[in-house]
Amino acid sequence: MKAAVNTRYGSPDVIQIREVPKPTLRRGEVLIKVHATTVSRTDCGQLRAHPFFIRLITGLVRPRRTILGTDFSGEIEAVGEGVVSFTPGDRVFGLTPGGYGGHAEYLSLPEDGPIAAMPSGLGFDDVVVGEGAWYADTYLQAFGLGPGHNILIYGASGAIGAAAVQLAKYYGAEVTAVVAAPHVGLARSLGADRVIDFTAEDFTKIGDKFDFVMDAVGKTTFFRCRKVMKPEGVFAAADLGPHNQNVLLLLWAAVTRSKRIIFPLPKARKGFVEFLRERLEAGEFRAVIDRKYPLEGIVEAYRYVETGKKTGIVVIQLTPNDGTTQG
Numbered sequence: 001m002k003a004a005v006n007t008r009y010g011s012p013d014v015i016q017i018r019e020v021p022k023p024t025l026r027r028g029e030v031l032i033k034v035h036a037t038t039v040s041r042t043d044c045g046q047l048r049a050h051p052f053f054i055r056l057i058t059g060l061v062r063p064r065r066t067i068l069g070t071d072f073s074g075e076i077e078a079v080g081e082g083v084v085s086f087t088p089g090d091r092v093f094g095l096t097p098g099g100y101g102g103h104a105e106y107l108s109l110p111e112d113g114p115i116a117a118m119p120s121g122l123g124f125d126d127v128v129v130g131e132g133a134w135y136a137d138t139y140l141q142a143f144g145l146g147p148g149h150n151i152l153i154y155g156a157s158g159a160i161g162a163a164a165v166q167l168a169k170y171y172g173a174e175v176t177a178v179v180a181a182p183h184v185g186l187a188r189s190l191g192a193d194r195v196i197d198f199t200a201e202d203f204t205k206i207g208d209k210f211d212f213v214m215d216a217v218g219k220t221t222f223f224r225c226r227k228v229m230k231p232e233g234v235f236a237a238a239d240l241g242p243h244n245q246n247v248l249l250l251l252w253a254a255v256t257r258s259k260r261i262i263f264p265l266p267k268a269r270k271g272f273v274e275f276l277r278e279r280l281e282a283g284e285f286r287a288v289i290d291r292k293y294p295l296e297g298i299v300e301a302y303r304y305v306e307t308g309k310k311t312g313i314v315v316i317q318l319t320p321n322d323g324t325t326q327g
């Protein structure tokens with residue numbers, strides 16, 4: 001099968017499209033013919049081993065696992081002994097085991113892993129939204145977001161931010177989204193009750209106070225956000241923040257046992273993919289697709305995602321007839 005392989009860390013130039021063996025099917029596993037995947041910011045971090053300490057997990061000198069890709073959608077090609085929930089031909093989607101393996105024509109994973117039947121009425125490209133949604137949901141759940149809460153989502157136009165707006169509305173919160181001018185319409189269309197264009201207005205001076213402030217792009221700071229947090233308000237960031245300052249913030253929060261700062265780590269759960277299927281099927285969550293590339297264009301896709309300018313997700317299409325790049 002064809003796969004995008006990186007046998008060393010580095011820029012997108014280290015990726016090669018190669019023929020590699022198809023995954024072998026073990027008991028309890030399903031083999032999936034992948035139709036769509038994404039290039040995510042998680043993939044970009046793994047590719048460059050950034051931040052450096054992730055090498056302790058991913059491999060000190062070179063990557064232990066050489067096919068990236070966090071999301072997948074496709075069709076069950078074969079099932080291993082003992083599999084009861086899926087049969088060949090089923091259309092499925094989900095998150096890849098450990099965040100690896102999506103950038104390949106075939107992928108195997110346990111049937112009780114983070115995989116679910118495709119939501120009806122949607123195409124393969126419309127459902128590879130797991131990575132952003134999963135991070136967003138982890139933060140919203142860790143806070144315990146629900147009706148009556150007032151949340152501010154900074155950077156609501158990326159994969160995590162766009163997902164956070166939609167899920168926060170699903171949980172019944174009042175949502176204020178902070179984005180640059182070109183994304184104001186998008187944030188409104190995702191359900192935000194109020195949208196602040198940070199290029200025209202300072203969000204720390206809007207007068208409202210929030211129960212939860214989520215920096216979905218890691219571009220603002222706790223100290224700025226504190227100005228709009230209620231006295232018991234909580235802050236979360238999806239990244240290390242300017243000058244990696246959230247590392248110190250995390251240490252400070254741990255030492256002081258502060259409940260005002262949370263950095264929860266997501267875990268792949270089958271239940272989450274099933275939850276996401278329900279939201280997609282009910283029209284409560286939709287993919288925001290920026291660009292689509294064929295597998296052969298994956299290096300270009302990485303270069304684009306690395307700019308930090310994508311809106312929502314960047315899809316990689318592995319089925320042969322869909323291979324155009326769209327702006």
Ligand SMILES: NC(=O)c1ccc[n+]([C@@H]2O[C@H](COP(=O)([O-])OP(=O)(O)OC[C@H]3O[C@@H](n4cnc5c(N)ncnc54)[C@H](OP(=O)(O)O)[C@@H]3O)[C@@H](O)[C@H]2O)c1
Nearest residue numbers: 041042155157158159160180216217219238239308309310
């Ligand atoms: N904890 C983890 O393991 C983990 C996993 C995944 C992602 N992350 C991190 O989480 C962050 C978000 O990921 P993502 O995939 O959602 O990002 P993304 O899709 O790449 O975010 C891009 C979006 O952010 C907006 N943006 C860029 N700079 C901004 C700023 N200064 N203020 C407000 N908005 C800004 C961009 O808008 P413009 O086009 O207007 O610039 C664009 O719409 C990334 O930093 C990523 O590295 C962390």
